[in-house]
Amino acid sequence: MAASESKNPIITFLFENSIFLIAGAFGALLWANLEYDSYHHLVHLKLFEDTLFGTLKADGTRVFDLHYLVNDVLMAFFFAIAGKEVWEATLPGGPLSSPKRAAVPLVAAVGGMVAPALLYLVGAALIGRFDELANGWAIPCATDIAFSYMVARIVFGAGHPAIPFLLLLAIADDAMGLLILAAFYPQGEVQMLWMFLAVAGVGVAFLFQRLRLRSFWWYLAIPGSLSWVGFAMAGLHPALGLLPIIPAMPHHHSDRGLFDWKELEATDTLNEFEHWWQKPVELILMLFGLFNAGVLLSAVDSPTFLVLIGLLAGKPIGIWAGAMLVATGFRLGLPEGIGSRDLVVVGFAAAIGFTVALFVTTVAFPPGQIQDAAKMGALGSFVAALLTYVVARATGIKPNPVK
Numbered sequence: 001m002a003a004s005e006s007k008n009p010i011i012t013f014l015f016e017n018s019i020f021l022i023a024g025a026f027g028a029l030l031w032a033n034l035e036y037d038s039y040h041h042l043v044h045l046k047l048f049e050d051t052l053f054g055t056l057k058a059d060g061t062r063v064f065d066l067h068y069l070v071n072d073v074l075m076a077f078f079f080a081i082a083g084k085e086v087w088e089a090t091l092p093g094g095p096l097s098s099p100k101r102a103a104v105p106l107v108a109a110v111g112g113m114v115a116p117a118l119l120y121l122v123g124a125a126l127i128g129r130f131d132e133l134a135n136g137w138a139i140p141c142a143t144d145i146a147f148s149y150m151v152a153r154i155v156f157g158a159g160h161p162a163i164p165f166l167l168l169l170a171i172a173d174d175a176m177g178l179l180i181l182a183a184f185y186p187q188g189e190v191q192m193l194w195m196f197l198a199v200a201g202v203g204v205a206f207l208f209q210r211l212r213l214r215s216f217w218w219y220l221a222i223p224g225s226l227s228w229v230g231f232a233m234a235g236l237h238p239a240l241g242l243l244p245i246i247p248a249m250p251h252h253h254s255d256r257g258l259f260d261w262k263e264l265e266a267t268d269t270l271n272e273f274e275h276w277w278q279k280p281v282e283l284i285l286m287l288f289g290l291f292n293a294g295v296l297l298s299a300v301d302s303p304t305f306l307v308l309i310g311l312l313a314g315k316p317i318g319i320w321a322g323a324m325l326v327a328t329g330f331r332l333g334l335p336e337g338i339g340s341r342d343l344v345v346v347g348f349a350a351a352i353g354f355t356v357a358l359f360v361t362t363v364a365f366p367p368g369q370i371q372d373a374a375k376m377g378a379l380g381s382f383v384a385a386l387l388t389y390v391v392a393r394a395t396g397i398k399p400n401p402v403k
Contacts, residue, residue, distance in 0.1 A: 018146045020282050024289030032294030039294045043067050053232050070291045072238045074284045080242040086175045087246050104326045109172035111322025116140035116314030123306045136364045138180050140310025142356035145170040151385045152349040155392040157399030161337035166346050185363040186235045194234035201226030205248030216273035219249050292358050299372035307377025316347030341395040351384035
């Protein structure tokens with residue numbers, strides 16, 4: 001059942017506003033600061049030892065623990081749904097299918113990733129910790145699409161053209177973020193020969209498509225498993241392992257719009273996949289928050305502030321500069337109804353890194369003080385919600401009614 005179809009308004013509110021994720025994250029913070037040892041024991045509870053898959057230990061063995069189950073296996077479904085939106089946006093009628101329409105938000109998204117990364121790296125160099133902290137440059141590049149969207153709807157109102165602009169920008173951010181994870185954050189020695197297993201999975205998926213297999217379970221069970229194992233064995237992050245099979249699932253050949261609820265009524269395989277997994281993924285995100293956000297408040301350190309500066313300053317500056325460069329420099333103009341001040345507010349809304357920033361932190365740094373400090377920055381990015389509201393009111397932006 002789609003979230004919009006739920007008859008219980010409380011359940012609908014919980015699922016549509018990422019309340020489970022928030023509860024998991026702040027529950028983890030509370031637990032870790034009250035009883036860190038028991039929290040740490042749960043997160044790293046061993047399920048299997050000496051397996052092909054799992055967290056690599058110093059002695060070369062692998063442990064399949066609860067943290068690996070959540071971050072490397074279950075989060076694959078979260079990234080698959082994000083990948084589905086990116087893929088559909090490129091289809092005919094989709095906002096990324098028209099170069100002219102996509103140019104401004106795409107370049108704004110690039111600016112919103114380059115500026116935070118540069119600020120982070122410059123800051124790390126200025127405090128004399130560049131070699132130690134540089135690998136975290138991608139953490140402030142992230143935008144949490146769910147929370148940014150929620151905050152933007154409150155500030156602009158559902159009828160404002162800044163909302164679809166933010167969604168498109170966030171989708172482009174997601175796409176580039178997935179590429180960054182795959183290219184810059186391998187999970188060990190890269191052995192690309194194993195990626196032929198992922199290629200084989202895609203081939204099997206297209207074979208299933210030709211055989212007119214409609215159930216998405218076929219695509220997850222065989223092609224999805226092959227692709228996931230290929231990523232894991234190749235040393236790439238296995239949470240990205242389902243992405244290659246997304247285009248191979250039977251789907252409509254046009255896009256109805258960004259996060260259009262009506263798509264959940266469609267009967268094609270790809271939309272049925274999203275329809276079925278939408279609510280389970282919210283619960284997976286709750287587990288992700290619970291298993292990754294448990295850091296001591298005393299962990300605040302230089303990486304915390306570098307991440308926050310990258311997000312809270314880099315995102316607004318980069319998004320505004322990127323959009324204005326294309327709009328004025330190349331004379332493409334801004335989308336109708338969006339002005340320069342709207343771009344600044346969109347930039348602050350996009351500065352909520354949270355989920356993806358937390359995820360990047362776990363792959364950028366090994367467990368320890370630096371990772372915990374960077375996590376505090378990702379969690380602290382929630383302050384961008386307040387800044388978005390303050391800047392919007394200061395610049396005279398008021399919510400537009402639904403059109």
